[in-house]
Amino acid sequence: MRLDFAKKAVALGLGLALLAGCGGTEQAPDGPVELSFWAWAPDIDKVVDKWNADHPDVKVVVSKQAQGDDLVTKLLTSAKGGNPPDLAQVEFQALPTLVSNDVLADISEGAGAARDKFAPGIWDQVTLGGSGVYAVPQDSGPMMFYYRADLFEQYGLKVPTTWDEYAQTARDLRAKASDKFLGTFSSNDPGWFAGLVQQAGGSWWSVDGDAWKVSVDDAATRKVAGYWSGLVAEGVVDKSPMYTPEWNKALNDGTQIGWLSAVWAPGVLKGNAESTSGKWAMAPMPQWDASAPRTGNWGGSTTAVTSGSKKQKAATEFAVWLNTDPTAVEALVTESAIYPAATSAQEALTKPPAFFPNQPDFYTQAAKIAATSSGFTWGPNVNVTYTAYKNAMGEAITAGADLAPALTKMQTATVDDMKANGFTVSG
Amino acid sequence: MTSIRMSGRGGAAPKVAPYAFVAPAVVLFVLLFALPIGYTVYLSLFRTEVKGLGLGRGSRSEVFVGLDNYVRAITDAELGAGALRVLGYGAILVPTMLGLALVFALLLDEDRVRARGFSRIAIFLPYAIPGVIASLLWGFLYLPATSPFNQLLAELSLPGVNLLSPTGIYFALANIAVWGGVGYNMVVLYTALRSIPRDLYEAARIDGCSPWQVAVRIKIPLLAPALVLTSLFSIIATLQVFAEPMTLAPLTNSLSRTWTPLMKVYQDAFGRGDIYSAAATSVLIAVVMFAISFSLLRVTRSRAFGGER
DSSP, X not given: OHHHHHHHHHHHHHHHHHHHHHHHHSOOSSSOEEEEEEEOSTTHHHHHHHHHHHOTTEEEEEEEOOOTHHHHHHHHHHHHTTOOOSEEEEEGGGXXXXXXXXXXXXXXXXXXXXXXGBOHHHHHHHHTTSSOOOOEEEEEEEXXXXXXXXXXXXXXXXXXXXXXXXXXHHHHHHHHOTTOBSXXXXXXXXXXXXXXXXXXXXXXEEEETTEEEEOTTOHHHHHHHHHHHHHHHHTSSBOSOSSSHHHHHHHHHTSBOEEEEETTHHHHHHHHOGGGTTOEEEEOOOBSSTTSOOBOEEEEEEEEEBTTOSOHHHHHHHHHHHHHSHHHHHHHHHHHOXXXXXXXXXXXXXXXXXXXXXXXXXXHHHHHHHTTBOOOOOOTTHHHHHHXXXXXXXXXXHHTSOOHHHHHHHHHHHHHHHHHTTOOEEO | OHHHHHHHHSSSXXXXXXXXXXXXXXXXXXXXXXXXXHHHHHHTTEEEEEOTTOOSTTOEEEEEOTTHHHHHHHTOXXXXXXXXXXXXXXXXXXXXHHXXXXXXXXXXXXXXXXXXXXXXXXXXXXXXXXXXXXHHHHHHHHSTTTOHHHHHHHHTTOOOOOTTSTTHHHHHHHHHHHHHHHHHHHHHHHHHHHTSOHHHHHHHHHTTOOHHHIIIIIIHHHHHHHHHHHHHHHHHHHHTOOHHHHHHGGGOSSOOTTSSHHHHHHIIIIISOOHHHHHHHHHHHHHHHHHHHHHHHHHHHHHHSXXXX
């Protein structure tokens, strides 16, 4: 009897699995539409619940994914396999790669009207400078300087406003507490380095007619790399990668007393160094030219619709709602702790992040800093440049800290890959 | 029903049965092994060609390039360097792991040993832990700031060790593999030891052999086939090392994302989105692997399996 029951159960299970398999590919004409959404923003399912409550006919199902590069890899693979999700959270720098691989749909018809809700510099990143619209901007990541206010006071340090002052502060700190660092140069975070380069006015890709121009080792990038080579060689900043157990510990126990990061840092600090709540403060980035303050972007993401989706219209509607509807954006801020890309939503932020109760004007300052963001054009093989960064910078640091050869390697790797794929590369 | 009964008596039909029995294995082999390999070889002969800026629909097409991908893989300096690094890693790993496995197996085979069952399980247990998880655990132990070893050294006012330095990393990686692999190889060797007739030892003892001489002159020579087998498996596993360096890479400046050949394949396929050259490199690695396995078997066959022929 038991065996019979088990057999039936297995048969039923298989049957259901087959039915489910069919349901995924065919859309019932009048039943509710179901959209799959790959995202990593914390608690984004709670924001999506608000949509599902108001839209019984279009149900969005969130599937939690790993952040950044891993998701790009997964999207490329699933698209090649012919089974991508309907919607995905995509970082700005991954858009050209995904568009070039035909993973994302042009949603200008449904999302084009949303353009005036965003700053022009941000909107340009989702159009790739053309007439198509490949995603709706979700959040941006203007870079800022975070520091332990309590320890700065204890060691009598002043918040650096220029890069020269940053270097001097790093030295002063080492002189006063030889086991502490003002920051680290991370070979693991190309996005961080790209943000620093944007601030210095660098631009790694540009479009020249029908050809790409690649300048990963341009003067601005060389300036940034030279500056950090000096600090690393002098030993006044740490050279271990970020986002390791070691780094988390250093943030927690005050070994790292500063972090050049982005507007989303409070969320990371809360997760990695909860015990330091209320001890951090935020300031604008140190500047190359104090009279013309600028910043770069580290991260920032969008909601994109895939070209493999059979429900692009409904998916586009959701993507626009998620990033422009006032209740949705407010939920994104409170639930997922992102810094919204929509201009009106930035202005509506009044309460500081819970981790920064000591800085009530956090978002007022952040908005001012965000307004100084430099533009940047991303190329179609950012992943190649980023991998080259990780390999070459790691090697340069272990070999003795001159980072300039790493830039040459990044440039060569990027250009070689584009040429090998048949892109026209000029310059 | 009738046909089956008929087939029992008839002459032609029984020939169907063997095929029917073999069919499931053949079908699975074709579906899960031959077909993917065939597809990989097929892919390795193509690459994508981009038109203009490469943005927008239909700007990428697949073109046939013959053996181009193979030529590029063979002449790729990074792939060669990766292979050398793996050889260095293997030179540390394989002798250490098999040596320890052999010692443990011989010790457990001694009659005087106590807590045999417990020791066997304790040595074997790490094998049950997936490589990725083992690497995460060891990563915590290696990172200078979180390492309990370094804290201990600091207590004793000795200088700390950084196993994640460019040379230390070979030992750090080999250590993870030794930790995970000794148990498995020990069980294989131990099982082989148990199947050696006990009267051989008795005869040796009567002839005045010490336990040491029994181990060196009787047990180890009779273990040769098992040792060949375990070395072959270990060498193959070594050449395919992937999970451990991949997991440790984000923790240190010493490991590039293309540190081993398989990491390069992964990076090509999923980092650069170039499955074609990744396919070519995979085929190349497989061919090299076959060549190494067969030549090793050929060299050792006369010694190891001589008695069986």
